[in-house]
Amino acid sequence: METELLNIESVSSEQKAAALRKAGEIIREGGLVAFPTETVYGLGADALNAEAAAKIYAAKGRPSDNPLIVHIHDISQVYEIAEEVPDEAKAVMEKFWPGPLTIILNKKSCVPDGTTGGLHTVAIRMPSHPIARDFIRESGRMIAAPSANTSGRPSPTLASHVYEDMQGRIPLILDGGAVGIGIESTIIDMSTGIPTILRPGYITKDMLEEVLPEVKIDPAVSGRTMKKDVVAKAPGMKYRHYAPKGQLTLVEGDKDKVIAKINELVREKKEEGYKVGVIGTDETLDAYHADILRSIGSRQKPESVAANLYRILREFDDLECDYMYSESFFEQGLGNAIMNRMLKAAGYHLITL
Structure with a gap:
C-alpha cells in the first residue's frame, strides 16, 4: 500500500477541500486516515464500522482490549451513541468542548465492541483542532481514533512521525503541521458513580472540579508501578506506552x-x-x-x-x-x-x- 502525505495546512482553500473530500471518501469506504488534533495525530476510521475499527488495531499492532476514542464534531452526536448523558456530563461538555477532554459514558448498541475494546462504555471527544473538526464533518461519520503511531511508541506530534510509523500501512495522512498540546486528552469516566480521571492530560483535576462537585483519580494511573491486572477502560491504562527504543x-x-x-x-x-x-x-x-x-x-x-x-x-x-x-x-x-x-x-x- 502506498501512503500519501497531503499538506493541508498551508494550501489554498480549494486544495484543502479536495484533500478533505478524499479523506472523507476513504473513511466512508472503511479505510484509515491519519489527521492532526490539538493533542497528537490520530489514526481515524468509521467508529460504527467494526471492520474499519479492526484495521486500526492491525495497523498499530494494538491489543484488541485497548479501547478507541470516538471523535465527533457536534455535541448532538453524543446522544446517538451514549445510552444516557448525566447532567454532570452535560456541564463538563459545555465547559471543555471542543477541547482535549474525553468523556466515558455507557454506550448504545450501535457502537460495536470492536471500537470499545469489548466494554459496555464508549469514550467520546470533540477535538478543537479545525482540521480535525472539518475532517470529521466531511466524512459524515464519527471517527474512532487512537494516536497514529505503532503501539507502544511515542505518540506523533508531526505528520513525519506518522509517516515513519504508518508508511505502507494506511492510505492517507493529512499533514496539519505541529500539534499544540503534545500529549493525549484527559479521560474522565462519567458512566457510574464519582467522576474518575482514567488518564491525566491538559484538562486537570482542579479544572474539572470547577464544574463538578467531586473528582477522583483512578489509582491504576497514579501509581509508580505497572498495573498488569487492570481492565483497560481507557487507552493507556494497561500497557507500556510512549516508549523510545532505548x-x-x-x-x-x-x-x-x-x-x-x-x-x-x-x-x-x-x-x-x-x-x-x-x-x-x-x-x-x-x-x-x-x-x-x-x-x-x-x-x-x-x-x-x-x-x-x-x-x-x-x-x-x-x-x-x-x-x-x-x-x-x-x-x-x-x-x-x-x-x-x-x-x-x-x-x-x-x-x-
Whole structure:
C-alpha cells in the first residue's frame, strides 16, 4: 500500500477541500486516515464500522482490549451513541468542548465492541483542532481514533512521525503541521458513580472540579508501578506506552543530587560503550555531560514540556540512543500528565534519591 502525505495546512482553500473530500471518501469506504488534533495525530476510521475499527488495531499492532476514542464534531452526536448523558456530563461538555477532554459514558448498541475494546462504555471527544473538526464533518461519520503511531511508541506530534510509523500501512495522512498540546486528552469516566480521571492530560483535576462537585483519580494511573491486572477502560491504562527504543530512566529528588546521579549513570554507560542521552530542562541542561543533550522545556512553563516530550523521545530513537536519563517533574496540574507519560515511556524505571 502506498501512503500519501497531503499538506493541508498551508494550501489554498480549494486544495484543502479536495484533500478533505478524499479523506472523507476513504473513511466512508472503511479505510484509515491519519489527521492532526490539538493533542497528537490520530489514526481515524468509521467508529460504527467494526471492520474499519479492526484495521486500526492491525495497523498499530494494538491489543484488541485497548479501547478507541470516538471523535465527533457536534455535541448532538453524543446522544446517538451514549445510552444516557448525566447532567454532570452535560456541564463538563459545555465547559471543555471542543477541547482535549474525553468523556466515558455507557454506550448504545450501535457502537460495536470492536471500537470499545469489548466494554459496555464508549469514550467520546470533540477535538478543537479545525482540521480535525472539518475532517470529521466531511466524512459524515464519527471517527474512532487512537494516536497514529505503532503501539507502544511515542505518540506523533508531526505528520513525519506518522509517516515513519504508518508508511505502507494506511492510505492517507493529512499533514496539519505541529500539534499544540503534545500529549493525549484527559479521560474522565462519567458512566457510574464519582467522576474518575482514567488518564491525566491538559484538562486537570482542579479544572474539572470547577464544574463538578467531586473528582477522583483512578489509582491504576497514579501509581509508580505497572498495573498488569487492570481492565483497560481507557487507552493507556494497561500497557507500556510512549516508549523510545532505548531504555529511559527517570531520576527524582533534590535538583543537585539528581544532576550528580544522572551524570554518574551517564559516565557508567559511556564507559561500557553505549550511546547515552540526557533529557534536562532549560534551567539545568548545561550541567549535564552526555553524547546527546536535549532540553524538554522550562519548568516555569509545563506546557512547553508537554509539547516537546514525544518529539524528543523520537529524536533519541533517530540518533540510536541506547540509554536515556531524565529529570522527573512535580505531579501537580499538567505535571501529573507529564509524569504519567514519562513513567510509562520509562517502563516505570524510576530512581528516587
